Structure formats: structure tokens, C-alpha cells
Amino acid sequence: MANLHVLSAYIILLYTISNHFVSAIPTKLTTPWKNTSLTSFTYKTLHPEITTKLFQDTTSIITASSDFGQLIHETPTAVFHPSTISDITHLVKSSYTASTPFKIAARGRGHSVGGQALAKDGVVVEMSSLANSGIRVSGSPDLGFYVDVGGENFWIDVLRTTMEYGLAPVSWTDYLYLTVGGTLSNAGISGQAFLHGPQISNVMDMDVITGTFILTHFKYIDTHTYVSSLLYCLGQFGIITRARIVLQKAPTRVKWVRMIYEDFVTFTNDQEHLISLNNGPDYVEGSLIMKKSPANNWRSSFFSIDDESKINLLASKHGIIYSLEVVKYYDESNIKTIDEELDNVFNGLSFESGYIFMKDVAFVDFLNRVRTEEMKLGSEGFWEINHHPWLNLFVSKSSILDFNQLVLVEIIKKESRSTGPFLVYPMNQKKWDYKMSAVIPDEDDEDIFYTVGLLHSARNVEDSKILDDQNKKILLLCDEIGIKIKQYLPQYYKTKEEWIKHFGIKWNEFEEKKAKYDPERILSPGQNIFFG
């Protein structure tokens, strides 16, 4: 009886969401959810505006049940379409104050590949519903230029808006149709990271809704430690609703160059030389070219048909060759000297004679290059239907030659199971603030580490499973023979011990921050870090 009074006093609404209720017609949760599993959602209060923004229709549920990887499928109980940031605060509060809190995952674009944005039996927050929160460019003599963006915004929209002011962020991902919250939850890397650090190194402050439903403002300048730890958080401490990102004067055009190497040692030596230069390139990446992994691919069809045939012929002869990709920005101010600057940058490089290829394109077109390929593939249905069992790693400099021989040559080339692309390029360790919870190989005496992206595509579940097994085999091999790696966009850890090993000395602080900012372990369950 006493319990009943408590129930009515707190207006507890007990809902159960079961897939049995999922219908083909979009339906809002206007009727109470019944409890079928004893792990129901129990709310002390549920704001009426929240219930009307929770959806269980088939389309919403299916979309939120998987991601770009198509490897992991977890069904949420409902999908939340917030109109305002306070809607998200109300949702998190509903969970936090429930007797049995439910899991909540922010979903940017769901372009993770290992189920990181999923929430089994919980609620997925479609951040795109907030698309009107705006992108505002500002500046001050103290802070310089910056842009305030919502966590839900795509980077392409950030670029387009800032370019109207002749400004742009400095650190990017290869693909711009990813959300600000999604990439900042990881690190956000591309060929500019050697120079400017990852995207998380270029955030001045941010607003985050923590797992204790507090909208918290973290300021880079005052509390460096806080913002660093929160920036890369795999969604564990809060939902990013706004980030303030550093801007610089944008170039208008780029010289985009690719060179071919037959030998991995020469290839990596030249990469390391390039990222050490003052006034050197603005972007450095690299990739493998093999018989089954041609010079042009969905990341970029850079080469003309004739050039591609010539390069692919060389790849057939050697089995595996390497493409170094370099970009130098320019605008009206250095249009007359850019070619000379480029010559200076390339001075002393040891690429194959006759195998240097150059393009001159608009800055925005260069940054948006993957989208161009996506549009081509999308029209063939290739992009959407494919499975993407990717493996992204950071490899220590001292291990990269072993990694090349034992993984890239002995496994990737020999087994030849996918077309890739396969990326290899270096980063300067000093551009990664050690206080960040972003994890890189922790070799104190090494100023460089490599990022390796094995970006597989598979036509069906069976092929995807084979590549997923190959990824696991690579991780096991590295572990067994002591190749020093860390997973970027980690997805293969299944136990707490593995996460502790991943974070190393940063684990205790990471765990403490989880206890402080999300003690009920509500947020981003798809990362599989905190169980139960």
C-alpha cells in the first residue's frame, strides 16, 4: 500500500517497450509501455514533450539498430528525436532518476563501424533532429577566430559556413559527412593531424550534457584538464551539444600531389621527412596499391585512366607498392611562388622516377573529395549495401616495419580478401596532448607514430565475417609478437581487462571521470567499456 502511495506521489510512469509493438507505421509513444522483461523503463517523471519525441516505428528502430559497419545489430527500445537541447536533458534526467536507469546513445550519423552508437534495449538519440541549432562564426583579439557548432552538425556544413567568412577549421577527417559530436568523441584525424593535431586538439570549449543531466560548460583556457579529458570520451561522460572550434584563414586552392614508391622503408622515410619540415606540406597521407587494391578507389579517383593503368602495372609487377599523398595550400598571396615552394618541399624525396602526379583543385573540393566518390558509388547502391569491417590502428614508429612485413604483406597482400583502401601515414606525437584520454602508442622516446586504416568492404555477411576474423587475427598477432599498437575507434575489446590495457596509465582517471559524470553508466553503451 505504501508503495502505491509512493508511486502516485511521484507520478511514476512505467513503460515497457518491446519489439512486439514495433509497427511499420511511424508511431509515437503515446501509450504506456508495458513491462515484459522486468528491465522496464521506470520514470519518476516523464515530461510530456519527451513522450511525443520517442518513436518505435520500424524505420526509426531499424536505422538505429546498426551502423555503417553493418556488423553489429542491437535493437533499441525507442528512438528519440529531440527538438531542443533541453529535450535531451529531460531524457537523460528521466533515466538518471529512474529506479532502473535505461541506456542512452547519441547517434551522429551512425558512421561508426563497430556498434558504438547503438543502445540495446535503450534509447538512441537522433542528434540530426537538432539540425537547427546553428553554426556561428565569431572572433576576438584574445581568442582569434572561432566557430560555435552544434554536436549534431556535419563538418561539411561547418566548412561551408566558415568559408563564407574566408575561414576554416584546420584539422579534418577524410570524409565530411560525419558529425562534430561523433568525430570529437573519437579524435578526428586526417592528413592535417601531423601539423595541427587531431580535431580534438583544436576545440576551445564545449557544452556537454553529462549522465547526471547537467548541461556543463567546459572551457579549454581555464580548465585544460577537464576539456581534454572530455573531448575524447567515446561518448562516455556526456552528450556534446556545442563545440567552439579554432578557425584560420582559409586557402582557396591546393596543389594535390601523389608519388609512387616500390619500397616501404623509403616510403615511410619520406613521409617522416615531410612531416618534420618547417613550411612543409599542409597534408600528408599514404596508401597501399596492390593488384586487387587499385590506385583509384572510393576514397578518391585521383589518377587519370592512363596513369592508373601505368601504376597498376607496377603494382602487378611488385605485388605491392605505396602511394604518398601530399597537399600544399595556396591563395592569391602566394600564387606566384607556390610551385617553387612545392619544389622545395619535394627536394630530396626518393619516389619512383616518372611516378609523380599533380592536380590543382579548389580547397573545398579537396576536403570534400570522398563525397564526390560516394555520390558515384551511391548511385550504384555500392556505398549503402556494403558491409565495412574496418580496422583502424595507431602503430608505434618502432613497430611499423614489422607491421608492414607481418600484417600488410603477409596477411593483407597474401590473403588478398578485400580491395581496401589501406591507409598508412605518420603523426607527430607532440601534437597529441597527453592529458587527453585519446590513446596513442605510449613510447616515450618516439616522436612519431603511424595511423593504419584497413578500410575493407564486403558484399555480404559471410565475407564481412571473414574480414572481421582477419582483423581479430591481426590484433592477436600484434599482441603475441609485441607489435605496439592501439586501436583507434576501438571495437574489439570484450572485457574490462582489455580496456584497462588499452588506456594504460589513463585508465584510473577515465574510470573516475565516468563515476563522476555518468555514475549510472547510462551513456554510449555501444562502446562496451562499462558493463552492467
Ligand code: FAD
Ligand atoms: P556516430 O557513429 O553516430 O557516433 C560515434 C560515437 O560517438 C558513439 O559512441 C556515439 O554515441 C557518440 N556520439 C555521437 N554524437 C555524439 C555527441 N554529440 N556527443 C557525445 N557522443 C556522441 N574518422 C577519422 O578520424 N578520420 C577519417 O578520415 C574518417 N573517415 C571516415 C570515412 C567514412 C566513410 C566513415 C564511415 C567514417 C570515417 N571516420 C573517420 C570514422 C568516424 O569519424 C567515426 O566513425 C565517427 O564516430 C562517425 O561519426 P558519426 O557522426 O556518424 O558518429
